[in-house]
Amino acid sequence: MKTIKHLLTCATLTLSTSIAMAQFAPTAPVKISSVFPTGSGPDVTARLVAEKLQARWSQSVVVDAKPGGAGAVAINAIKAAPPTGNDLVVVDVGNLSINPLIFKKLSYDPINDLVPVAILYKGAFFVVVGANSPYKNFKDLVTAATAKGANALRYGSNAVGGPIHLGSARLESALDSEMLHVPYKETSQLYAAVATGEIDWAYGSIATAGPLIRANRLRVLAVADAKRSSAMPDVPTLSEAGGPKNLDAVSWVALMAPRGTPANVVAEINRGVNDALSQPDVKEKMANFGFTISTGSPQQVSDLMSTDSARYAEVLKKVKVSVD
Known part of the structure; x- marks a missing residue:
């Protein structure tokens, strides 16, 4: 390096x-x-x-x-x-x-x-889950990730080794949990899978996950940044939502x-x-x-x-x- x-x-x-x-x-x-x-x-x-x-x-x-x-x-x-x-x-x-x-x-x-x-x-990436997900806030997701057994929670990405995959893996490591990574070929497939509950959560941006967020098919739990997004000021940061401090996915x-x-x-x-x-x-x-x-x-x-x-x-x- x-x-x-x-x-x-x-x-x-x-x-x-x-x-x-x-x-x-x-x-x-x-x-x-x-x-x-x-x-x-x-x-x-x-x-x-x-x-x-x-x-x-x-x-x-x-x-x-x-x-x-x-x-x-x-x-x-x-x-x-x-x-x-x-x-x-x-x-x-x-x-x-x-x-x-x-x-x-x-x-x-x-x-x-x-x-x-x-x-x-x-x-910055946002943590998104399906609108019908049992995880109503980020603390619920953290509790499930740390309480359940290995690979009990599934997260997705649009490319193995891409920013979404590795950013999610950093969060997984920071939570000291083991989750199952499910890769998809396209972002549209990824967020459709989150919306239907095929996977539990994913990192997404307003540009990629925005259409399903606006359609009320995805729920936004937190933003992986040091400060809140001006585009979604009501969404807490990971730290504010009870997650790891000093961790971002940008x-x-x-x-x-x-x-x-x-x-x-x-x-x-x-x-x-x-x-x-x-x-x-x-x-x-x-x-x-x-x-x-x-x-x-x-x-x-x-x-x-x-x-x-x-x-x-x-x-x-x-x-x-x-x-x-």
């Missing part, structure tokens, strides 16, 4: 040396590939930002959804592109910090193939460029993204998703990559996950 942190810091320091360099303005259309499917929260966010960048640069900026391969399809589509700023990719913590830990053979290297540009947002989504993209190009795109995220209409739409805007420098991405690599490496000592 120390080596990863050193490499990330050095890479970002190199990018920060943009003083006195010329401003970047794309002279050709910009394509933003995305690891997320069309219509998902990250995809909608990317399109909001792309619209603002297009107005800023008077140049076409399009988002191309390329889900699949645990992010490899979209990342491989741009990693060898000319480092001009015209090809970018939207990824998340799983693609950058988790996949290198669990894949025996990964077709991309987050450190050597990509360069950080900007954080688009952070988003995902984040970032914009990356091909390795070798000049510092002045990265700096301009970073400024454009931060400006887009700061505009009132974008902030309002992001708040509706429960996303927290977190503007900052490319170093912020590097720091999160390093911190979460260490965090998930720790949980992977207990949850044995390996993908060929």
Whole structure:
């Protein structure tokens, strides 16, 4: 981990040396590939930002959804592109910090193939159960998880080794309990399973579980963050709800460029993204998703990559996950 942190810091320091360099303005259309499917929260966010960048640069900026391969399809589509700023990719913590830990053979290297540009947002997960679940609050769930035998409670995720799976495993470990993990192929299947009682609970976001929450098919018990969500201020934090203290489950989504993209190009795109995220209409739409805007420098991405690599490496000592 120390080596990863050193490499990330050095890479970002190199990018920060943009003083006195010329401003970047794309002279050709910009394509933003995305690891997320069309219509998902990250995809909608990317399109909001792309619209603002297009107005800023008077140049076409399009988002191309390329889900699949645990992010490899979209990342491989741009990693060898000319480092001009015209090809970018939207990824998340799983693609950058988790996949290198669990894949025996990964077709991309987050450190050597990509360069950080900007954080688009952070988003905390909520603990959700079915509307007809016997667990009326989070303390009920904790009591059941710690009182019943091994695998008595079932939780789900949308990917083995993904942020939802490992975040849930961290909570399981913090409760000193043993639960059964049930993976699903799609988030829609996951939350339908929670709603019907096929599984007992899952972590979800407003963007993913929101439709079933609004339809009163899911009940929200707690938010896995240090503070309450502005989108659901009545929902307590894990700690407030009687759960573990100082435990969170927060995902984040970032914009990356091909390795070798000049510092002045990265700096301009970073400024454009931060400006887009700061505009009132974008902030309002992001708040509706429960996303927290977190503007900052490319170093912020590097720091999160390093911190979460260490965090998930720790949980992977207990949850044995390996993908060929």
